């Protein structure tokens with residue numbers, strides 16, 4: 455199988471919340487170094503995710519998760535290494551870890567903290583999670599645009615080289631980013647709303663716009679974003695979403711953002727070691743090798759190096 459870049463997992467959050475689950479080397483969750491090694495050349499984007507309902511000081515919580523990331527990498531190096539650039543990813547022979555953020559309120563309204571995140575190695579960050587914050591509104595608010603500080607955050611992130619992630623954002627926020635961004639942006643873990651009506655998924659117009667600006671959308675494995683019918687074949691649903699996203703935004707839009715360790719339910723692919731199953735299902739469905747190589751890694755690398 456081709457080298458794999460997963461745009462989103464919540465493993466850091468899950469390990470921090472539930473230390474009994476194990477550690478980054480080996481755990482009862484969906485991503486660990488041992489299983490990454492089974493996949494081969496794999497880079498996981500480890501999100502520093504903060505739920506404001508649980509953490510009244512998002513910055514402090516983000517610092518805790520960053521500490522966990524650093525101590526885990528120090529402990530298990532060289533079996534895993536931190537990567538910061540697309541070049542690092544291409545050169546990495548071991549499982550690799552790229553830091554990202556989920557929840558723009560991590561900076562608590564102080565955009566100078568984005569430079570600190572960049573120093574940590576954060577290369578992609580979502581503007582919101584599921585709560586309104588200083589930057590904008592989540593997907594449940596439909597037409598609400600980005601706030602002024604959110605628009606400022608987009609240009610500051612672009613200046614620093616942090617890719618803007620619109621997953622979880624309101625539709626209005628998506629179009630604010632489209633209007634103000636000068637570089638390609640991503641929806642790191644979202645699917646097609648035409649296939650499965652859910653505000654966390656992207657409309658056809660959003661998929662086409664993302665394709666026009668050279669962005670990507672990472673296929674999310676969360677069952678309820680793949681189908682509203684639990685009885686349906688989950689792997690067939692994944693194929694259906696990928697086909698529709700390609701038809702709307704072109705092959706260059708395709709990527710994967712599993713959402714491992716942030717999802718519940720019966721999964722078609724139980725953990726990171728099962729990625730081959732999706733590769734072969736897509737191949738059987740008529741996708742070409744070069745389309746799959748794009749989806750597995752190349753398209754996301756194009757955005758990271760833009």
Ligand SMILES: [Zn+2]
Pocket residue numbers: 556621622643716
């Ligand atoms: Zn998420």
